[in-house]
Amino acid sequence: MAEIGIGILGGGYMGKAHAVAMSSVGAIFDTALKPRLEMVCATTPQSAERYRAAYGFARGTDDWRVLVNDPAVEAVVIATPQETHREIAEAAFKLGKPVFCEKPLGASLDESAAMVAAAEAAGVVNMVGFNYIRTPASQFARQLIADGVIGEITWFRGEHTEDFYADPEAPATWRTTGMANGTMGDLAPHMINGALALIGPIARLIGTHETVHRARPGGEVTNDDHAQLMCRFENGAMGQMYFSRVSTGRKMGYAYEISGTKGAIRFDQEDQNALWLYRMEGPEATRGFTKILTGPAHPDYQPFCQGPGHGTGYQDQIIIEAKDFLTAIHAGKALWPTFRDGHEVNRVIAATLASADAEAWTDINDY
Amino acid sequence: MAEIGIGILGGGYMGKAHAVAMSSVGAIFDTALKPRLEMVCATTPQSAERYRAAYGFARGTDDWRVLVNDPAVEAVVIATPQETHREIAEAAFKLGKPVFCEKPLGASLDESAAMVAAAEAAGVVNMVGFNYIRTPASQFARQLIADGVIGEITWFRGEHTEDFYADPEAPATWRTTGMANGTMGDLAPHMINGALALIGPIARLIGTHETVHRARPGGEVTNDDHAQLMCRFENGAMGQMYFSRVSTGRKMGYAYEISGTKGAIRFDQEDQNALWLYRMEGPEATRGFTKILTGPAHPDYQPFCQGPGHGTGYQDQIIIEAKDFLTAIHAGKALWPTFRDGHEVNRVIAATLASADAEAWTDINDY
Amino acid sequence: MAEIGIGILGGGYMGKAHAVAMSSVGAIFDTALKPRLEMVCATTPQSAERYRAAYGFARGTDDWRVLVNDPAVEAVVIATPQETHREIAEAAFKLGKPVFCEKPLGASLDESAAMVAAAEAAGVVNMVGFNYIRTPASQFARQLIADGVIGEITWFRGEHTEDFYADPEAPATWRTTGMANGTMGDLAPHMINGALALIGPIARLIGTHETVHRARPGGEVTNDDHAQLMCRFENGAMGQMYFSRVSTGRKMGYAYEISGTKGAIRFDQEDQNALWLYRMEGPEATRGFTKILTGPAHPDYQPFCQGPGHGTGYQDQIIIEAKDFLTAIHAGKALWPTFRDGHEVNRVIAATLASADAEAWTDINDY
Amino acid sequence: MAEIGIGILGGGYMGKAHAVAMSSVGAIFDTALKPRLEMVCATTPQSAERYRAAYGFARGTDDWRVLVNDPAVEAVVIATPQETHREIAEAAFKLGKPVFCEKPLGASLDESAAMVAAAEAAGVVNMVGFNYIRTPASQFARQLIADGVIGEITWFRGEHTEDFYADPEAPATWRTTGMANGTMGDLAPHMINGALALIGPIARLIGTHETVHRARPGGEVTNDDHAQLMCRFENGAMGQMYFSRVSTGRKMGYAYEISGTKGAIRFDQEDQNALWLYRMEGPEATRGFTKILTGPAHPDYQPFCQGPGHGTGYQDQIIIEAKDFLTAIHAGKALWPTFRDGHEVNRVIAATLASADAEAWTDINDY
Numbered sequence A, B, C, D: 001m002a003e004i005g006i007g008i009l010g011g012g013y014m015g016k017a018h019a020v021a022m023s024s025v026g027a028i029f030d031t032a033l034k035p036r037l038e039m040v041c042a043t044t045p046q047s048a049e050r051y052r053a054a055y056g057f058a059r060g061t062d063d064w065r066v067l068v069n070d071p072a073v074e075a076v077v078i079a080t081p082q083e084t085h086r087e088i089a090e091a092a093f094k095l096g097k098p099v100f101c102e103k104p105l106g107a108s109l110d111e112s113a114a115m116v117a118a119a120e121a122a123g124v125v126n127m128v129g130f131n132y133i134r135t136p137a138s139q140f141a142r143q144l145i146a147d148g149v150i151g152e153i154t155w156f157r158g159e160h161t162e163d164f165y166a167d168p169e170a171p172a173t174w175r176t177t178g179m180a181n182g183t184m185g186d187l188a189p190h191m192i193n194g195a196l197a198l199i200g201p202i203a204r205l206i207g208t209h210e211t212v213h214r215a216r217p218g219g220e221v222t223n224d225d226h227a228q229l230m231c232r233f234e235n236g237a238m239g240q241m242y243f244s245r246v247s248t249g250r251k252m253g254y255a256y257e258i259s260g261t262k263g264a265i266r267f268d269q270e271d272q273n274a275l276w277l278y279r280m281e282g283p284e285a286t287r288g289f290t291k292i293l294t295g296p297a298h299p300d301y302q303p304f305c306q307g308p309g310h311g312t313g314y315q316d317q318i319i320i321e322a323k324d325f326l327t328a329i330h331a332g333k334a335l336w337p338t339f340r341d342g343h344e345v346n347r348v349i350a351a352t353l354a355s356a357d358a359e360a361w362t363d364i365n366d367y
Ligand SMILES: NC(=O)C1=CN([C@@H]2O[C@H](COP(=O)(O)OP(=O)(O)OC[C@H]3O[C@@H](n4cnc5c(N)ncnc54)[C@H](O)[C@@H]3O)[C@@H](O)[C@H]2O)C=CC1
Pocket: A009, A010, A011, A012, A013, A014, A015, A041, A042, A043, A044, A047, A062, A064, A078, A079, A080, A081, A082, A084, A102, A103, A104, A129, A130, A131, A186
């Protein structure tokens, strides 16, 4: 059994999720590399120590350089805010260490371009944290489309909607300033990545965005609360997307609807263990959307449970990511989604923001 | 009991629906005016006679002028294709007869403008067949919004999706040529009217449309299979719409989602007796979308059934229209939605088509 | 076109529903016999006149004998409370007039036995008002089962649940006294008939029932608020049923779940236009319940609407009944469900009540 | 940080689930005791070694006595078939070691009685593996009922339905012989425990059960495929339950519906992150079942994810169990559900089987 020392940057929402994932991924997927929780980094020595004790790391630090440079840290997971991603990743790559970076990849298109360059120059494993596309249901949706089950795609609608900022009294945080932290920066990447993975590259688009609540306790809001776009994919499909953190009532609205010439697929992350499939075949009288409950017949489900319909949850997606990351490291070969995939998402975001400013259809190729 | 002689133009899909509605509306709503099925008109004497006998009209004709001019025909229902609407309506107005016209109002913006002028010059009752907005559920949605239950509207998503042309082997008909008969012309009016009724006037928009299957048995297809738009309402709400007759698997996808600062509403005509309401109040732990089944507590439900949740269907919407039309005639005062409302919808359609050609955001006020 | 004079007893909930049905069934189904609303009967001259005017009958009366004996009344619809069914039906049969009787058939097993005898002696058309089994969805469920699509039936669960008496402050009416008017008498017949129609005869059962709220404004409650039973069908299937008028939150809970060796069916009248079908075929990965929206491909749908998924409602079931009744009269041959079918239901009810008293499994054949 | 050495008996379905749970529970719940995977036991040295390596245990063995007696094993988790539970538990208790035992508690009522006696004599922590009742949704349902939100309970319906034996070609295993391994023995305990936890003790009941497929590849089937019961709870509520492993189409049908005098609750494990709550309050027009998505406001959710609606899955229930077990050990005080609770379930099962034999209502107190 080969062990690998893991260092995680950040101990908040995602830092914890990755620590948990690294604790259990070995038992769940029987990975060739078994992770060892080596070090966690947070902004203060106190919080670092708190995370260390709570999550079971050997050591903690408040200096990311200490973590990245530590010889026992053999792979780096970045779960700190977007502004910090680039510097950390580049340092790790310089040392030849594999990096898993939370979405979005860096705080801007320039940053992600640089990060891709650094990753490719280093030639080490690099991966971005697009977890929602990794549920058994969404992986299966990708398979169905690739297998032509729903024919040529004619239409895509995607949304990533939550309501954690629907209440104007919810206080300002790092998420309320900086375009990389607003809805286009923070939530849209998941669904844009989903769209690219499910349908393929986008050719052109036009978007618009808006700040609904401009002031919050603790500060002004300088980034977008919700945003939308219309697009054309390279394969000709038409599409529409919507992203929001003020979508009252929506808690985890990563949802899509895909129409093809032979069928259709519908999915909503709020019921993440069901995929709806319509096929234009058989007698009209028995056609309809089939509600498929995920189970051992679907990708990456069986290791969690032998029983179909028993269900996976949010944390399990992060465990699937950890498995992919460890698998890539063991094979010495980056696996989808790499930094380049993260950068592709940033290109779409940049094009959307530009199209909103210009109020004009915009080619992705210009970004 | 006052009777009123009804003449219906067309005996197809909608001609029948209106004939049935006029047969039963008196018993259901105990209207002051009780309709008498006086005359039906179709393209041939044979089909006219067939419809007469089947639906219980006193007489049939293949000449719409005969129907409109007949003195026993005291109110006119137009359920023929869009190209015929204007001429018939104008003739009826000249005789001072009330007119109910199926959607869309005429075959173009010019036509609907002329029809509004004719209606207003005649000063008689005029109404357009936007039936979906008349379900108890959608009427209740309008009330909830008007009462401020979901606060200020921030977002609207609407669709009218069906799949009757998803199969490329479905033959060409009058619906496959002429922009008034395509998806923007034929299906979009329902949801655009819905958007205007639920949210208010649209300020500006940008759309795009496409013919997915360009050839069908029996002819080329010269109008759009699906179309989409992004918009901004005058009250500031952002929005998105989609219309399709090739939306595989969707049978009656008149659906909308509305977010407000205090709540949200969701509706899908495929489950037309349920309205979903979220309110941002009470403890977080018991919040969620409430699935309200329509019943006697909701608009225009009780006359159909004393039991809640027992449900109304498609035909019942047309009966509600008939009730409104008869009520308007009896009161001598047009009721919503009038020809002007039909024309407002056509302005949005015209702006959408223009924006698609220009590939640019377009002001509704220019139309 | 042959006309037939219809007399309806009762102008309340169901009297109105049948009046509306008779007004529109001719136009909807193009029946060979076109009904003419000849006479309505209610308890007072005033209410009779009110119903006459509202529903469009030629005449009204407060004496059911006048109606039954009137020569222009050629067919009789009984929509008065259960205690009145027998006397009226027998009188009509003596005159050789076809009778449609609302469920339950009479106020007791003895009554329904007598009514069957009278109907069969007269040799005229007789029918019972089991409307819920007549939705396009439930008719289709029967077809699927008959065609063996779900294999041998192993399990049936049925319920008829509403909540109109969940509130203890809802006042006493005729429904709160007399076992024929309680939940077993008033609501259970629908689902028991459904069970017999879908699965086949019941061999034995054991039930229990209870009055939850024993006093209401206006009087004591002397019949059951809810009841349940377990049973074995003659074909070997096991089953379970529940009936309630105090099922808080349930508005129209006519619902069933059927498991077979090759598939399963689920249905809930609260979403009456959807039937859920599971088939144990094809790869595991794409199996699931298919939500079939009713449409022209399903029984008795097309006359209401050419568009699939556009939906039928409560009133439409009564129209389907009226069509069946008129068709039977025209053919001179009773159609399912006849009085005998109504009596079969009463046998199951009698056995259930007896089993509750005896606290013992009971054979239907003893009743 | 205090560590505790864990020994797990069994490395199959549940052995793995508990191993995973013990790997991550520390990081997720920041438990005072941090588990150390000390030893795993399976039937052969080979399988024991396989599980050891895969799940990350220090050591493996094929002799359960070795595990139980090992001084580094400080707490014992029994995840072997029911026939083995008693002997192992009793040995552990003799050594004063806390025991977590998978459901059902032993292979018979006698066994569970003995196991309770042993546990109570030893005075150590003992717990049974009823995991489904521990989802955030079902825990919240218990709270709502306890808080009186739905008033007095009038009705309970529960089911535990799966279809892993719907296919007659599925081979015989240990689950197809022995009443403790059939549907009443293997699946019913979950829902019976659920019923007791949600509603309270059952007073009397009558049940029936059946083997649908009597022969399978590999052997005859000597236990039940499905079973049902009707019951009366001590608090007066009426109820109905159904259990099946041949419920075609049902994958994880742990589902219940509870009616009270003020509201109702509905839950289906196939959509385990939603709880449906109806309250008889506010205007009729806005009443309906509210679909509550679980989130940080609900029991035991927040440690898994800060985002509401992001969802937990099957494995997370086992982690919650592990947390409860470790908490109990740390506090030195058994937590619900203890062996006694497991025995209460066995009493209901024994009474059900007896009532089926006797074909008679049976008092729980006789068992
Ligand atoms: N994939 C997903 O579902 C989600 C991804 N994210 C992404 O994960 C990243 C982290 O977000 P959250 O966990 O929500 O944030 P958080 O605010 O909950 O936690 C951030 C953590 O980073 C640490 N940190 C911040 N600056 C640091 C610095 N300079 N050096 C060392 N530590 C530092 C803080 O101490 C804290 O522990 C972001 O890039 C975000 O976009 C966030 C939420 C969900």
